[in-house]
Amino acid sequence: MAGYFTNILGGAKSLVVGLSITQRQFFKKPITLQYPWESLEMTPRYRGHIQLIKNAESGTHQCISCGMCEKSCPSDCITIKGEKQEGVKGKVLVKYELDFTKCSLCGQCIANCKPGAIEFSREYNLASTRKEDFHYDLLKRLKEQK
Amino acid sequence: MDLGINVFEMVIYLVGFIAFAAANAAYLVWVERKGAAHIQRRTGPKEVGPYGLLQPLADGAKLMSKQFIIPAGVDRPLFILAPILTMVPAIMIFVTIPFSETILARDFNIGLLMILAFASVNVLALLMGGWASRNKYAVISAARVVSQNIAYEIPMLIIVITIVLISGSMNLTEIVAGQAGGILHWNLLPTNGNFLGPITFIIFFICSLAETNRAPFDLGEAESELIAGFHTEYSSMGFGLFFMGEYANIVIAAALTTILFLGGWYSPLPESIPYAGASSVVWFLVKMYLLIWLVVLIRWTYPRVTLWSLLNLSWKILIPFSLFNLLASAGLVKLLG
Numbered sequence: 001m002a003g004y005f006t007n008i009l010g011g012a013k014s015l016v017v018g019l020s021i022t023q024r025q026f027f028k029k030p031i032t033l034q035y036p037w038e039s040l041e042m043t044p045r046y047r048g049h050i051q052l053i054k055n056a057e058s059g060t061h062q063c064i065s066c067g068m069c070e071k072s073c074p075s076d077c078i079t080i081k082g083e084k085q086e087g088v089k090g091k092v093l094v095k096y097e098l099d100f101t102k103c104s105l106c107g108q109c110i111a112n113c114k115p116g117a118i119e120f121s122r123e124y125n126l127a128s129t130r131k132e133d134f135h136y137d138l139l140k141r142l143k144e145q146k
Numbered sequence: 147m148d149l150g151i152n153v154f155e156m157v158i159y160l161v162g163f164i165a166f167a168a169a170n171a172a173y174l175v176w177v178e179r180k181g182a183a184h185i186q187r188r189t190g191p192k193e194v195g196p197y198g199l200l201q202p203l204a205d206g207a208k209l210m211s212k213q214f215i216i217p218a219g220v221d222r223p224l225f226i227l228a229p230i231l232t233m234v235p236a237i238m239i240f241v242t243i244p245f246s247e248t249i250l251a252r253d254f255n256i257g258l259l260m261i262l263a264f265a266s267v268n269v270l271a272l273l274m275g276g277w278a279s280r281n282k283y284a285v286i287s288a289a290r291v292v293s294q295n296i297a298y299e300i301p302m303l304i305i306v307i308t309i310v311l312i313s314g315s316m317n318l319t320e321i322v323a324g325q326a327g328g329i330l331h332w333n334l335l336p337t338n339g340n341f342l343g344p345i346t347f348i349i350f351f352i353c354s355l356a357e358t359n360r361a362p363f364d365l366g367e368a369e370s371e372l373i374a375g376f377h378t379e380y381s382s383m384g385f386g387l388f389f390m391g392e393y394a395n396i397v398i399a400a401a402l403t404t405i406l407f408l409g410g411w412y413s414p415l416p417e418s419i420p421y422a423g424a425s426s427v428v429w430f431l432v433k434m435y436l437l438i439w440l441v442v443l444i445r446w447t448y449p450r451v452t453l454w455s456l457l458n459l460s461w462k463i464l465i466p467f468s469l470f471n472l473l474a475s476a477g478l479v480k481l482l483g
Binding site: 008012015018019021022023025026027028029030031032034 | 348448
């Protein structure tokens with residue numbers, strides 16, 4: 001019979017403890033992220049599509065149009081074109097196109113780039129109903145970058 | 147007898163009660179959603195209006211604009227009648243609830259009895275809805291609701307008899323008036339002369355949770371087992387009325403608890419304090435909404451009980467306790483009174 005009452009009292013106490021926990025949680029700040037309005041910075045090692053690195057001093061890329069990225073790409077995603085221009089040493093990059101629909105993000109292009117002109121971007125908000133939207137002009141993208 | 151004014155009064159009261167019940171149902175849903183969200187460290191509705199305050203209106207508009215689907219093979223009259231029958235008694239009950247000394251539609255001698263009588267019609271409505279739906283989950287749910295409500299009506303009535311014994315009246319206004327004179331005279335507290343007050347209150351509160359089919363006793367609509375229980379087949383305002391009826395019943399249960407145990411409209415503070423010490427409808431609403439908040443908090447704290455432990459709690463703990471409580475209180479009333 002003693003067990004009957006201790007059971008009830010112990011149970012009642014645990015109920016009050018439970019209530020106080022939920023009431024305390026109620027006053028704490030929400031920890032959810034309101035996605036379309038807020039988003040977290042993507043992790044530094046995230047592999048988005050490749051992009052040309054902007055050099056802070058010259059304000060442009062460091063590509064020498066050697067074509068190593070194009071050759072090393074196992075999926076033939078990259079098309080580049082370099083031209084000789086007067087008064088400039090070496091070739092000048094005039095076209096750098098990436099077909100991201102075929103890219104498997106293996107990173108061979110980055111590993112083979114001698115001047116280190118390309119990197120993975122942290123772009124992850126990619127969605128479209130047309131595959132042409134994933135054909136990127138990286139030179140144009142570099143110009144638009146601030 | 148001036149019939150004209152009486153009819154006018156009646157219409158005013160009716161519209162007022164329907165508006166009060168509907169507004170409470172709508173905004174208690176908002177409170178419930180916001181409360182649940184913040185307890186779980188989320189934000190809850192926040193897009194429609196500031197803090198999502200217009201969400202209930204949007205939900206209401208959605209419910210009203212949807213089609214009321216009557217599935218093939220249902221018991222048509224009962225199917226249509228059931229949601230109405232959950233809402234009508236709920237509104238009827240408001241007639242006898244004294245929100246303050248002056249805000250009261252009808253002062254019945256047997257107000258308490260009337261409330262309990264109409265409250266039990268709710269079970270019939272849920273049974274009708276579940277039975278008429280021609281859906282196995284709805285029928286199981288209806289059977290559960292009936293067994294649960296019958297089990298909890300017994301301790302609840304015994305507790306109500308205890309309160310009637312103490313206050314010597316079934317008139318709600320007189321029950322509140324019996325608790326006048328400060329917080330120490332409330333039926334809740336042992337200082338009222340009856341040291342069993344807190345036990346009486348706890349049993350009554352548990353029973354009112356079970357009677358309104360609230361968590362952790364919401365076996366009638368155990369989503370994980372029974373889809374939505376008795377309102378599985380209901381759409382549009384049929385579902386809306388069930389929902390409004392549920393929240394109206396919560397309001398009624400909280401109001402009744404306030405009247406029976408928390409001194410109704412009397413202020414817990416001494417009368418010498420200006421404003422806060424005055425007894426008014428504000429204190430009634432404060433107490434009522436605090437109780438409703440407790441009900442919401444309980445829903446998001448405790449897991450749902452199983453059917454057998456629900457019935458065990460009633461038959462093995464609450465009924466013996468309430469019977470003992472009744473006898474002891476009767477003895478105390480005889481000794482002290």
